[in-house]
Amino acid sequence: MLDERKQRVLEAIIEDYILTALPVGSRTIARKYGLGVSSATIRNEMADLEEMGYLEQPHTSAGRVPSDKGYRFYVDWLMKSASLSEEHLRRIQQGYQKKAREIESLIQETIKVLSEITDYMTVVLGPQISRTKLEQIHFLKLSGNSALFVVVTTVGFVDKCIVDIPESITPEELELISEVMTHHLKGKSMEDVTRSTLSDIRMDLGKYQEFIAASLDLLEYLLNQRKEERVWVGGKTKILNQPEFQSIEKARAVFSVIDQEKVVRDLLSAATPGSIHVSIGGENRIEEVQDCSLISATFRIGTETYGKIGIIGPKRMDYSHTVAALECVEKALSEVLCRVIGA
Amino acid sequence: MLDERKQRVLEAIIEDYILTALPVGSRTIARKYGLGVSSATIRNEMADLEEMGYLEQPHTSAGRVPSDKGYRFYVDWLMKSASLSEEHLRRIQQGYQKKAREIESLIQETIKVLSEITDYMTVVLGPQISRTKLEQIHFLKLSGNSALFVVVTTVGFVDKCIVDIPESITPEELELISEVMTHHLKGKSMEDVTRSTLSDIRMDLGKYQEFIAASLDLLEYLLNQRKEERVWVGGKTKILNQPEFQSIEKARAVFSVIDQEKVVRDLLSAATPGSIHVSIGGENRIEEVQDCSLISATFRIGTETYGKIGIIGPKRMDYSHTVAALECVEKALSEVLCRVIGA
């Protein structure tokens, strides 16, 4: 374990590096952070810390830079929990006070708030719709031969699409069909829907055979489309503000990886319910983001995990502030969700 | 007017520059494009073209680069209309063949297709929802004290949000309320909804006074939120592939401008129904995009303009290919829209 002074030195180096993005020299530490010892002493400590793997040296005569292990120690032991500024707190409150309370817009808002107050990129993972229970199915007749097909699931997700319907079907018949389908499918997840359920529906609605078959196909298609957790990404261009991504190439590497939803799912899989998870540089399994850190959390409705939020920044990110922001937003979001979707 | 040979030289220079992004020298033209004259002759022509304002010279001993006027001449007179590759045509067809035909996903698909096949950024402007006619209003009871509030307008837009409702209201009552509201509001745009309409509704639904008031507020909020044409942007990171935006600063300038929806609306305001519009560099009024060109078109349902599509690339963009792609996609989209939303 590191003795007290080594911890102070490591802390100072990391905090200075987070601030400046420049390798930190012994003299800087001695002057700016009052440890009461000379730069030579700091230098010795730094040499030790390097040997122990907490620091790295870009080249012989440069200052030190924290290693993944160094950040890890900082996050686990040294970091003080920050509190958000009044302004940020207000921003978060405001964001969730808008009238519209649709899941989709709540998530959009979450991404916006987090990107704004942290200045990093934010990703959100929704639930696996195909696993959630169907709640209601509705056909609303539109003009001519089209109808709006609305599918509602228990976790408040609403999906809709426009479908062709036979010209001859009346609004009343559509109403009936909606009711029968809802009756048969309510409480089931798409994975639950067995052949027998489907034939039950066909039985009850024999008259509309073809239309029903088409609708069920569509339902399956809709839910399959959402087989995987849905991914939202926001604040991408914030990356360009970080000096470590000035080189375009690096920025592009990150972009191209984040654009693949599968990768985002993989990344966030580490997030566990109930606490904030920090994944630093090489701890991420995806190679292209090993210059990045990820801070993630889950949000929930009541006690049930609903989705995940991740904040992606450079390894040199402001961990304490970001963690504070994420904690706060997660709480606010879970709260609103609980109230809106409700248990 | 330019004589035949000058036109050929200008054409060659522009096409070479589009390809390479490097100032074009007289020797390159003489060698690569068989004009049958020596580089010295080309040189004289280039000097003339420069004096006439079609070309520019980054510095004394560099090759020439097309000016805005040069591109304009190229687009108006020289450019041959390209035809899309089999592969691209297939890609477009495929994209619109998916089952789900919701407006939103059609637009998403449009953005995706265009960004992919052109490798530039794509923006889409939807209609001004608050101007379109309301078609249906529905409350679907969810669990407990919440309901799904669905608003359908004639152009196929569906908006929805979750609202609190008094616990005491039954599904049947909600149904009634939906019907009354639809009856009173159908065919009206939000701008049409007068005080008298609102009080009519209140009259008919006196019993639900408070709830109705809240719902109308919400409706107003929803539609106001869509007061301006909605903006979608996609393929942003394609910009980083262009050599003219290697410098981060330029890329960031464009990003920060495109993120402002208002600016995108302004930019696309030039697009006129029925034809492709090309806006080159300084022809754009917004300063930050004067290194860019914009190719725009409108798409429609039947004969009515529905929205606008714009493709933003460097001035040096491949105009003929992009125009071809945009034309093709616009046609395909308008077709699908007509079939789906229908007249």
Place this chain on the structure above:
DNA sequence: TCTTAGCACTCTCTTTTGATGAGTGCTAAG
């Protein structure tokens, strides 16, 4: 009159060189 070969000239880009300075490691004295 138009075209073209030839040539001097210009200017960017790349490479080289040297100076600067931040930072280190080591040593020896306190």
Place this chain on the structure above:
DNA sequence: CTTAGCACTCATCAAAAGAGAGTGCTAAGA
């Protein structure tokens, strides 16, 4: 164990030199 002192390393910056691409001009040829 701490620290002043010092030699050493190496990135960075600026100036200098060299190369190369491209030009404009001139004069000769068609």
